[in-house]
Amino acid sequence: MPGFYRYxxxxxxxxxxxxxxxxxxxxxxxxxxxxxxPDADALIYLDGNSLGRPPISALDAVTELIAADWAAGxxxxxxxxxxxxxxxxxxxxxxxxxxxxxxxxxxAGQVLISDSTTVNLYKLAAxxxxxRPDRRVIxxxxxxxxxDRYVLEGLAAARGLRVEYVGSxxxxxxxxxLVCLSHVDYRSSAIADMAGITQAAHDAGALVLxxxxxxxxxxxxxxxxxxxxxxxxxxxxxxxGGPGAPAFLYVARELQAxxxxxxWGWFGQLDQFAMGPHYHPVPAxxxxxxxxxxxxxxxxxxxxxxxxAEAGVDRLRAKGVALTSYLVDLYDDWLAPLGFxxxxxxxxxxxxxxxxxxxxxxxxxxxxxxxxxxVPDYREPDLIRLGVSALTxxxxxxxxxxxxxRALTATGEYLDIETVRTRVV
Amino acid sequence: MPGFYRYxxxxxxxxxxxxxxxxxxxxxxxxxxxxxxPDADALIYLDGNSLGRPPISALDAVTELIAADWAAGxxxxxxxxxxxxxxxxxxxxxxxxxxxxxxxxxxAGQVLISDSTTVNLYKLAAxxxxxRPDRRVIxxxxxxxxxDRYVLEGLAAARGLRVEYVGSxxxxxxxxxLVCLSHVDYRSSAIADMAGITQAAHDAGALVLxxxxxxxxxxxxxxxxxxxxxxxxxxxxxxxGGPGAPAFLYVARELQAxxxxxxWGWFGQLDQFAMGPHYHPVPAxxxxxxxxxxxxxxxxxxxxxxxxAEAGVDRLRAKGVALTSYLVDLYDDWLAPLGFxxxxxxxxxxxxxxxxxxxxxxxxxxxxxxxxxxVPDYREPDLIRLGVSALTxxxxxxxxxxxxxRALTATGEYLDIETVRTRVV
Numbered sequence: 001m002p003g004f005y006r007y008x009x010x011x012x013x014x015x016x017x018x019x020x021x022x023x024x025x026x027x028x029x030x031x032x033x034x035x036x037x038p039d040a041d042a043l044i045y046l047d048g049n050s051l052g053r054p055p056i057s058a059l060d061a062v063t064e065l066i067a068a069d070w071a072a073g074x075x076x077x078x079x080x081x082x083x084x085x086x087x088x089x090x091x092x093x094x095x096x097x098x099x100x101x102x103x104x105x106x107x108a109g110q111v112l113i114s115d116s117t118t119v120n121l122y123k124l125a126a127x128x129x130x131x132r133p134d135r136r137v138i139x140x141x142x143x144x145x146x147x148d149r150y151v152l153e154g155l156a157a158a159r160g161l162r163v164e165y166v167g168s169x170x171x172x173x174x175x176x177x178l179v180c181l182s183h184v185d186y187r188s189s190a191i192a193d194m195a196g197i198t199q200a201a202h203d204a205g206a207l208v209l210x211x212x213x214x215x216x217x218x219x220x221x222x223x224x225x226x227x228x229x230x231x232x233x234x235x236x237x238x239x240x241g242g243p244g245a246p247a248f249l250y251v252a253r254e255l256q257a258x259x260x261x262x263x264w265g266w267f268g269q270l271d272q273f274a275m276g277p278h279y280h281p282v283p284a285x286x287x288x289x290x291x292x293x294x295x296x297x298x299x300x301x302x303x304x305x306x307x308x309a310e311a312g313v314d315r316l317r318a319k320g321v322a323l324t325s326y327l328v329d330l331y332d333d334w335l336a337p338l339g340f341x342x343x344x345x346x347x348x349x350x351x352x353x354x355x356x357x358x359x360x361x362x363x364x365x366x367x368x369x370x371x372x373x374x375v376p377d378y379r380e381p382d383l384i385r386l387g388v389s390a391l392t393x394x395x396x397x398x399x400x401x402x403x404x405x406r407a408l409t410a411t412g413e414y415l416d417i418e419t420v421r422t423r424v425v
Numbered sequence: 426m427p428g429f430y431r432y433x434x435x436x437x438x439x440x441x442x443x444x445x446x447x448x449x450x451x452x453x454x455x456x457x458x459x460x461x462x463p464d465a466d467a468l469i470y471l472d473g474n475s476l477g478r479p480p481i482s483a484l485d486a487v488t489e490l491i492a493a494d495w496a497a498g499x500x501x502x503x504x505x506x507x508x509x510x511x512x513x514x515x516x517x518x519x520x521x522x523x524x525x526x527x528x529x530x531x532x533a534g535q536v537l538i539s540d541s542t543t544v545n546l547y548k549l550a551a552x553x554x555x556x557r558p559d560r561r562v563i564x565x566x567x568x569x570x571x572x573d574r575y576v577l578e579g580l581a582a583a584r585g586l587r588v589e590y591v592g593s594x595x596x597x598x599x600x601x602x603l604v605c606l607s608h609v610d611y612r613s614s615a616i617a618d619m620a621g622i623t624q625a626a627h628d629a630g631a632l633v634l635x636x637x638x639x640x641x642x643x644x645x646x647x648x649x650x651x652x653x654x655x656x657x658x659x660x661x662x663x664x665x666g667g668p669g670a671p672a673f674l675y676v677a678r679e680l681q682a683x684x685x686x687x688x689w690g691w692f693g694q695l696d697q698f699a700m701g702p703h704y705h706p707v708p709a710x711x712x713x714x715x716x717x718x719x720x721x722x723x724x725x726x727x728x729x730x731x732x733x734a735e736a737g738v739d740r741l742r743a744k745g746v747a748l749t750s751y752l753v754d755l756y757d758d759w760l761a762p763l764g765f766x767x768x769x770x771x772x773x774x775x776x777x778x779x780x781x782x783x784x785x786x787x788x789x790x791x792x793x794x795x796x797x798x799x800v801p802d803y804r805e806p807d808l809i810r811l812g813v814s815a816l817t818x819x820x821x822x823x824x825x826x827x828x829x830x831r832a833l834t835a836t837g838e839y840l841d842i843e844t845v846r847t848r849v850v
Contacts, residue, residue, distance in 0.1 A: 033496045051499040059491050062721075066484050070667055071458045073800055074476040077668070088668055116716025118690035119544055142702070147691035147716060150704040154689030236717065242495055243502070243513055243720035264579030265543035266572035274805060277567070279575040291541025291572060292661065295668035296487075297719055375498055380699060 011333045016399035019326065025311055025319050028391040031056055032240075044374045044397045044404075049214065049354045049387025052240035058303040065299045092293045093285060095302045099239075099248060102309035104212070104231075105222035110250055112285045113235070113298045117213060117247040120232040121151045121180075123261035123288060124249060128178045128207040128230060129155060131259055135177035135206070138163045145186050148211055152180055170197050172204035179206050183221065184214035184352035187379055189324075189344040191219060191352055195226040202227065207255075213237060217308050218320050218353035218390065223250055230255075238353065238389060240304035246297040249288055257283050265290035311391060319390035320353040326395055327355050327386060330402040338409045343383055354387035359409075364417040368408045371417075374401045436758045441824035444751065450736055450744050453816040456481055457665075469799045469822045469829075474639065474779045474812025477665035483728040490724045517718045518710060520727045524664075524673060527734035529637070529656070530647035535675055537710045538660070538723045542638060542672040545657040546576045546605075548686035548713060549674060553603045553632040553655060554580060556684055560602035560631070563588045570611050573636055577605055595622050597629035604631050608646065609639035609777035612804050614749075614769040616644060616777055620651040627652065632680075638662060642733050643745050643778035643815065648675055655680075663778065663814060665729035671722040674713055682708050690715035736816060744815035745778040751820055752780050752811060755827040763834045768808055779812035784834075789842040793833045796842075799826045 020026055032053040035043045045053065069076040069085070077088045086094045092113045099113070100106030114120060129138070138152050142165040149163075156163045161177070170193075172179060179201040184191050194210060201208040209230040215221060217238030223231055231250040235241035251259060264279045266272055267289040271280075281287035308316060325348050331340065335357065343356040359365060359382060366378040377385040384405075388398065408414050445451055457478040460468045470478070494501040494510070502513045511519045517538045524538070525531030539545060554563070563577050567590040574588075581588045586602070595618075597604060604626040609616050619635060626633040634655040640646060642663030648656055656675040660666035676684060689704045691697055692714040696705075706712035733741060750773050756765065760782065768781040784790060784807060791803040802810035809830075813823065833839050 033492055035498070036493050036496050045498050047499045051495075051502075053498075054491050054495045059488065062487055062491070063484065066479050066487070066667070067458055068461050070476075070479045071461050073460070073470050073478075074472045074802075075795075075800065077476075115540065115544060116690070116719075118692070118716030119540060119688060122688045122690075122715075145691075146694065146697075146700045149702070150689040150691060150694060153704050154687060158687060234717070242491070244717045244723075245719065245721070247716070262579060262583060263544060263547045264575040265541070265547075266570075266575060267543070269571065269575060272571075275571040277574070279578050290547075291543030291672070292659070292669040294541075294670065294719060294722055296670070296721055296725065298669075300721065370500075375500065377499070 009333070010329050013396070013399055016395040019322065019395035023319065023395070025315055025390055026394070028307070028311060029394065031307060032392055033059065039373055042373045044401045046386045046388065046393065046397070046401055047375045047377050048389030048392055049237050049385070050377050051243060052237055052304065052389060053392045054242065055240055055303050055307050057307065058240070058242065058300050061299050061303045062296060065296060088295045091295060091298045091302070092289060095298050095305065096248060096285070098302065098309065099305050100250070102305065103216055103221065103313055104250065105224055106250055107224055107253070109285055110253055111248055112288055113246050113248050113301055114289050114293065115247060116244070117211070117232050117234045118147045118151060119290070120247050120249040121148060121209070121211070122155070123263055123290070124209055124230045124232060124251065125152060125155055125178060125180060127259040127261045128209060129159060129161070131207065132177035135175050136161050137173070137176045139166050139172060139176050139179045139206070141166055141181060143185060143187060144182055145211065145213065148180060148182065170200045172201055172206055174204055176201070176204055176206040178209060180209040180211070182211040182214060184219060186214045187343070187356055187383060187385070189352040189354045189356060191215070191350050194228065198226050198228055215352055218316060220313050220317055228252065235301045235304065239301065239308065241297070241301040245301050246294050251285060251288055256285060256287065261288050263290045267291060267293065307391065316390040320388060321348045323388040323390070323393055323395065323398055324348060324351055324353060324355050327388070327398050327402065330399065331355070331357060334402060334406040335409070338406065353389070354385055356383045356385045358382050359384065361414055363419060364414045365405065365408060367417045368414045369401070369405060372404045372408065374404055376401070434758070435754050438821070438824055441820040444747065444820035448744065448820070450740055450815055451819070453732070453736060454819065456732060457817055458484065464798055467798045469826045471811045471813065471818065471822070471826055472800045472802050473814030473817055474662050474810070475802050476668060477662055477729065477814060478817045479667065480665055480728050480732050482732065483665070483667065483725050486724050486728045487721060490721060513720045516720060516723045516727070517714060520723050520730065521673060521710070523727065523734065524730050525675070527730065528641055528646065528738055529675065530649055531675055532649055532678070534710055535678055536673055537713055538671050538673050538726055539714050539718065540672060541669070542636070542657050542659045543572045543576060544715070545672050545674040546573060546634070546636070547580070548688060548715070549634055549655045549657060549676065550577060550580055550603060550605060552684040552686045553634060554584060554586070556632060557602035560600050561586050562598070562601045564591050564597060564601050564604045564631070566591055566606055568610060568612060569607055570636065570638065573605060573607065595625045597626055597631055599629055601626070601629055601631040603634060605634040605636070607636040607639060609644060611639045612768070612781055612808060612810070614777045614779045614781060616640070616775050619646070619653065623651050623653055640777055643741060645738050645742055653677065660726045660729065664726065664733065666722070666726040670726050671719050676710060676713055681710060681712065686713050688715045692716060692718065732816065741815040745813060746773040748813040748815070748818055748820065748823055749773060749776055749778060749780050752813070752823050752827065755824065756780070756782060759827060759831040760834070763831065778814065779810055781808045781810045783807050784809065786839055789839045789844060790830065790833060792842045793839045794826070794830060797829045797833065799829055801826070
């Protein structure tokens with residue numbers, strides 16, 4: 001109960017302690033593996049929006065998978081070798097349905113864990129373009145995540161189409177085949193109006209493909225209710241699926257029979273093990289599968305999604321809003337006076353689970369924070385991106401990170417840090 | 426030393442014992458996880474050609490990866506968090522080079538661990554077709570693995586090309602753009618003449634793409650020496666990388682700058698983290714990468730390849746030949762008289778590491794073998810496929826499996842088994 005604690009102003013550490021004390025999700029932090037090494041306790045990780053933390057259950061799940069299911073041999077594809085576990089061949093849709101039901105607002109049979117976000121973008125965008133063969137334009141944002149832009153650029157080059165970059169105007173011309181946007185902007189954290197843009201795209205006769213990488217697991221998503229056609233997303237950020245874990249894709253049920261993706265693989269084939277002479281895709285979400293699914297990866301995704309589902313999307317969102325709002329409070333009182341600029345929406349309803357701060361010395365400050373045991377994220381040319389993850393970030397983490405950033409800036413220490421770039425993913 | 430043991434004929438169990446005793450790789454079996462459950466000791470696994478066994482080192486490697494590297498956070502992408510370990514971002518090429526040097530006959534910088542076999546086939550076949558825009562024909566075999574055929578069928582449909590199925594004739598007409606074949610046939614086990622076919626394809630001005638799924642880790646491969654253009658393969662069979670582990674691709678160095686694959690993703694981008702406006706692929710093997718590589722999967726692949734590399738390709742091949750030759754001896758003496766037919770080459774120089782036996786009741790016999798704790802593989806419509814894996818299969822395994830198959834057949838017990846199909850991967 002924050003009211004019971006005394007603090008003189010909103011930058012007091014006591015406020016952070018009080019907020020943590022009142023946090024209904026605070027115990028979830030104990031269900032993740034700790035940082036290794038001697039500095040573990042001092043480390044503040046504000047990059048869960050780039051690589052989520054490892055659930056303890058993930059380690060258990062993968063150990064069991066290897067020592068029980070994989071060790072049992074090839075039969076695990078067709079039958080769960082342990083009580084209550086699905087057959088491997090069902091995992092892409094079983095975990096897809098779990099993700100859909102708990103975090104995507106998607107009824108069963110529309111979500112598949114498959115490939116990487118990039119490959120899924122390619123498959124679904126190509127399928128959409130094939131379904132609008134007379135239209136010449138793909139719409140995206142110049143600020144969209146690079147892989148999205150590159151995939152669309154490649155498809156446009158191969159087909160002689162044009163990529164157009166939309167700004168705040170969301171009325172689409174009748175030559176638009178596909179609108180492909182990110183639900184949450186990876187730099188600014190702005191949340192797009194999914195339902196409104198989807199409707200506008202449909203009004204123009206276009207299909208819409210949403211990239212959920214930066215929203216899934218932190219922001220409520222209602223794909224079915226918003227009438228979304230297609231969506232993709234990664235599982236290694238807020239979903240805690242691990243580095244390079246398999247991604248997901250969503251195809252609205254009513255579109256599944258008519259859309260065809262370009263990578264014709266045996267896991268999309270009807271009666272797969274008849275191994276017949278020609279490709280006849282399954283009339284369901286599996287038609288968007290390609291090769292053999294990565295069972296270890298999907299098992300890790302399942303562990304992450306299960307943990308988030310237990311917390312529930314409403315509590316995840318409430319905590320995310322509380323954490324980023326608290327961060328903005330500290331920015332206002334501590335950092336705005338030192339020359340920082342808020343590069344994310346001030347209204348929490350329009351903001352995802354990270355906050356970007358602009359400063360001309362952002363790179364040096366990110367280096368300085370890392371030296372001071374705070375892990376932020378740097379985005380060219382001038383953004384410090386601070387991501388909070390509802391299950392693993394505390395209010396004290398935010399307070400302490402902002403305090404260190406303030407000290408680094410106020411003392412001018414950041415000015416001594418090399419500006420030579422080294423890779424920060 | 427087989428000579429020291431007495432056995433009256435070559436079907437005697439004593440011969441198997443002697444061969445195991447003399448096997449220089451016999452200790453490797455102890456470096457894999459055992460089968461779980463009470464029947465573990467009785468189980469004979471002859472499906473390592475479909476899903477290899479889990480190395481103990483794989484479990485250790487993935488545990489360390491999760492509890493040390495992943496737990497250390499996003500910084501593991503840019504720097505190995507443990508002494509001697511490469512940064513995650515280097516893993517696809519580091520493990521690719523290891524695989525290339527030890528099992529593929531490929532110099533460094535030509536092999537990448539990436540995506541699935543299906544997606545890699547798609548990328549490389551599309552790149553090859555783009556490089557031969559005036560040619561209208563893709564050549565493959567009607568008996569090629571389904572996903573290969575389906576990928577090529579899809580590319581042909583999208584581009585208005587024709588797929589032609591080659592038989593034993595390997596002279597190619599000048600309208601052939603791409604020849605795509607399996608090095609070892611997944612049904613018959615026949616080894617293709619990689620160097621000869623590659624030369625014939627080049628003589629016709631075509632590019633060649635080899636699928637190594639059924640040979641890598643069991644049959645010597647010399648990609649560079651054979652002048653191969655392109656190759657792909659999976660890692661979950663003889664390489665023991667685990668179910669659905671990431672696959673690999675090979676692109677000959679001299680072709681890398683001129684070939685372009687269709688899935689333009691951020692991991693193929695030059696100066697990736699500048700996140701620039703347009704796609705400019707890396708002038709190296711990484712240009713065939715797409716999305717974020719699966720680090721857990723690649724770590725498992727590394728564990729498997731490391732074990733095979735330690736054994737060495739010559740010993741792997743010698744043991745594979747000895748095991749399949751022994752299996753053919755037992756077929757000759759026990760099963761040929763019972764109506765089986767050898768569906769694999771009799772000459773070991775032409776045979777990979779599995780042997781297929783044809784019988785009109787093959788499906789029932791596979792079911793019967795599974796009930797008797799032998800794991801074979803069934804291939805429509807009449808093949809029992811028995812795969813041996815040099816590091817995990819013993820001569821006693823082969824003897825005992827063949828003895829049980831003989832008993833199942835000779836007694837007529839297989840006739841009582843249901844013919845209703847259930848899925849066998």
